Amino acid sequence: MKHLLISCLLLFQVSGLLAQEREYVLLVHGGAGAMKGIEDAPEKAAQYYAALDSALCIGDAILSAGGEGPQAVMAVINYLENNSLFNAGKGATCTSAGTFELDASIMEGKDLSAGAVAGVKTVKNPINAAYAVKTKTPHVLLAGEGADRFAKAQGLEIVDDNMYFATPKTMKWVEELKKESKKNGTVGCVVLDKQGNLTAGTSTGGMFKKQWGRVGDSPIIGAGTYADNEGCAVSCTGHGEYFIRHVVAYNLSTRVKLLHQPIEEAADYIIHKELNTDVGNGGLIAVDKDGNFAMPFNSGGMFRGYLYKTKGSGKVEKAVGLGEKMTVF
Numbered sequence: 001m002k003h004l005l006i007s008c009l010l011l012f013q014v015s016g017l018l019a020q021e022r023e024y025v026l027l028v029h030g031g032a033g034a035m036k037g038i039e040d041a042p043e044k045a046a047q048y049y050a051a052l053d054s055a056l057c058i059g060d061a062i063l064s065a066g067g068e069g070p071q072a073v074m075a076v077i078n079y080l081e082n083n084s085l086f087n088a089g090k091g092a093t094c095t096s097a098g099t100f101e102l103d104a105s106i107m108e109g110k111d112l113s114a115g116a117v118a119g120v121k122t123v124k125n126p127i128n129a130a131y132a133v134k135t136k137t138p139h140v141l142l143a144g145e146g147a148d149r150f151a152k153a154q155g156l157e158i159v160d161d162n163m164y165f166a167t168p169k170t171m172k173w174v175e176e177l178k179k180e181s182k183k184n185g186t187v188g189c190v191v192l193d194k195q196g197n198l199t200a201g202t203s204t205g206g207m208f209k210k211q212w213g214r215v216g217d218s219p220i221i222g223a224g225t226y227a228d229n230e231g232c233a234v235s236c237t238g239h240g241e242y243f244i245r246h247v248v249a250y251n252l253s254t255r256v257k258l259l260h261q262p263i264e265e266a267a268d269y270i271i272h273k274e275l276n277t278d279v280g281n282g283g284l285i286a287v288d289k290d291g292n293f294a295m296p297f298n299s300g301g302m303f304r305g306y307l308y309k310t311k312g313s314g315k316v317e318k319a320v321g322l323g324e325k326m327t328v329f
């Protein structure tokens with residue numbers, strides 16, 4: 001018993017020490033899902049890995065220079081929204097009406113400030129509109145036409161036509177809406193910056209063939225996105241209705257903050273036990289203030305990447321992956 005106690009104590013000290021060695025951490029996801037067809041097509045998977053790697057590099061350049069979390073999260077998500085591989089911004093999936101309605105949110109852990117937009121149709125980069133809601137209004141969530149108009153008034157880039165978000169692939173879906181097809185690729189980013197603050201952001205086109213007007217978990221603070229310096233920063237991806245019901249992002253942050261559960265243990269519990277794996281498919285990325293992180297998923301795969309800098313050594317560790325295994329650089 002005594003030995004067990006001592007080893008537990010040692011383990012605690014070592015993990016505390018390890019965590020403190022992380023100067024900054026950036027995690028990114030590009031959506032979770034069945035991933036059928038991608039794992040078997042290495043050249044296709046390579047495209048996603050290259051995009052995730054570019055996203056990590058963009059964030060690294062900002063964080064290594066002392067940039068703050070929101071700056072890194074915004075830059076990474078802008079890049080992923082502009083990359084049509086992912087279900088966010090250009091390349092987003094369509095509604096049952098064949099239109100594109102986009103959701104995004106961002107939250108800072110140091111003061112719990114948050115901003116989100118739901119169902120925007122003309123904002124080129126919805127994450128920028130979410131940030132503007134956070135910084136320029138007393139509100140947290142703007143939806144529909146009001147959100148589009150607000151973004152325009154803020155001078156954000158607006159697209160002339162909702163079809164800007166279409167790609168040849170999504171246009172095919174628009175034309176054949178009855179054919180079962182899916183697009184996975186919501187994007188998200190969570191950061192622990194050098195200042196010790198946490199930030200989380202998420203952006204999506206939502207679920208394929210969603211009823212127009214439907215809002216998923218991504219723009220709902222507490223469901224798809226959450227950040228609290230005393231808990232953790234979380235960005236989710238998957239079947240949004242279940243993430244809303246289980247208030248997944250807040251649930252995880254609160255387990256870390258109040259129950260003092262290790263982030264990996266708490267995240268695994270929510271994703272593998274609380275969410276019904278038959279229907280509540282998806283995953284999340286999360287980091288706490290000590291730089292511990294988790295990236296669990298209960299779906300076939302989840303595009304994801306991590307990057308962290310170890311204090312003192314200057315060494316940056318980086319990896320991207322889709323299934324269980326990740327490729328370390």
Ligand code: ASP
Pocket residue numbers: 031032087184185186204205206207215216217218224236237238239240241
């Ligand atoms: N969670 C998103 C939603 O339900 C979709 C996704 O992550 O793929 O809108």
